[in-house]
Structure formats: structure tokens, C-alpha cells
Amino acid sequence: MSDALAAMFKALGDPTRLKIYTFLCDCSGPVAVNDDGDVRPASGPTVGEICCHITGLEQSSSNISFHLKELRTAGLIETERRGKNIVCSVNSAAHATLHAYFVGGQSGRINSGV
Amino acid sequence: MSDALAAMFKALGDPTRLKIYTFLCDCSGPVAVNDDGDVRPASGPTVGEICCHITGLEQSSSNISFHLKELRTAGLIETERRGKNIVCSVNSAAHATLHAYFVGGQSGRINSGV
DNA sequence: TCAATAGTTCAACATTTATTGAACTATTGA
């Protein structure tokens, strides 16, 4: 339970991965939901596009592939092959979990007294 | 900028540290603000109390000390000596930064269409 | 079927990290 959360934070704890994840958050399309209610991976950038954005191209795609795998293993992102490309997108449920962790608890405590 | 954020996530990416941080969030007292507007460390558990809570006691306090240092270096927590003890508390500004990262962006996208 | 494109996996490596126990520092109370 808590370890899964730690794994997510750990995945975001590398500068390259945080850039990738932020990029995905910024440019992921809407989530697709089919007639059965299944949530399918949303449209988003391909691995190649992520490489371009992160490394300015001309850097090892194997490294980006490694980081994408880490993000996927942590449950933060999803990937789906579309023809020759693989499209990446943010896992909304995981994003919501992370958001929820920082809600409440510490909030509203500033200037609340001695 | 982004590296500081990554450092915070990295600090939360270890199960022991996440437990410590969560404990601090749960039991930190209100933040103290003096007449000059300076925000001083809030009251909270001592290092020893954290050791008890995390390890059920009987485990190396040097390890907890190490993790507290990591959290402090990342800017997530603050410590203040009070007599023989050292009291720990959450850094509210850092907490707000983390919270803000997950607001907007991905939110509101679920079920928003194809 | 063949070549080109798009990503992944593998092996090797240099760093970093978490953990442990022992030694050290700082504060309090007798």
C-alpha cells in the first residue's frame, strides 16, 4: 500500500523521469472510454517524440526506454502500440492518488495559530 | 527548479522516509509565526518518537537520523533542538509545492470524451 | 521478401544508496 506510493515517488525522483512525466501531463490527450466503460490509454506523444523533447534528440533512446519502463512499472504511465509507434499517456488513477496524498493533512495549517 | 522538485520526490521515494514524512504530516502541530512574520518550525515529534513509531523501537536510530537528514536536505522537513530533544516538522511551503504539482494538468480529463 | 523505422533488451560500468554498529557531540540533572 504505502510501498506502492513510495514506488511512485521514487519513479518521479529522477530528473529525467520527472521531465518525461511532466511532459506527458502537459500533452496527454483526453482519456478514451469505450462502450464497456473500459478506460483505454489516451493519446499522447510517442517514445520518439519524448526522446526529442527530453534530450533534444541525438541521445540514447535506450535510456529513455529504460526510464519509461520505470514509470510504467510504478504505475504512473501507460503505453500502447499504434502501428510502428508506441504512444504514452499518464495513468489518471495514479495521478489522482498522488494528488490525494497532499490534500488535507498539512493543508490549512499555515498561520493557524501558535 | 525541476531538480529541486525531483529531489523532493526522491526523498519521498523510500518506504522508510515516506512513513516518517506521513507521520510528520499526521502529527505536526500548527506552524508558529512570530511577530516579525518569521515562520518557525512547528512543534512535532522528537527523533526518538519517530524512531519508536517507525521501527517499533529497538532499531538503529542512526538509520532514522540518516533518513531525516535526507528529508531535511530535500527541504521537506525542518528540525529544531528543544533541550535534550530535536523536534521535527513538515515544511509547509514544500508541501504546498508538491500539492500544486498535481493540481491542474491531468485533472478533469477522465471521461471528458474520446 | 527486404530494407527502413521505432523501440526494447542486454551486458558492463561507475555511482549512489540504505543499513549497521561503533564512536562522537550536545544537553540535562544530580
Add this chain to the structure above:
DNA sequence: TCAATAGTTCAATAAATGTTGAACTATTGA
């Protein structure tokens, strides 16, 4: 001042991690 308490720092070790280039797999288009 001395002993006890509360934490930190240090050294050593084992494990995990990020990066690289080469080899591999999968898909498309000719």
C-alpha cells in the same frame, strides 16, 4: 563535574541505480 540521555557522524558493506552502445524484435512500405 559526572553520568545519563538524545542524536549525529563515520567507516564499511551490500544492493540498487543510471548511462552507454551493441544486438535484438516488431511493424510498415516498397
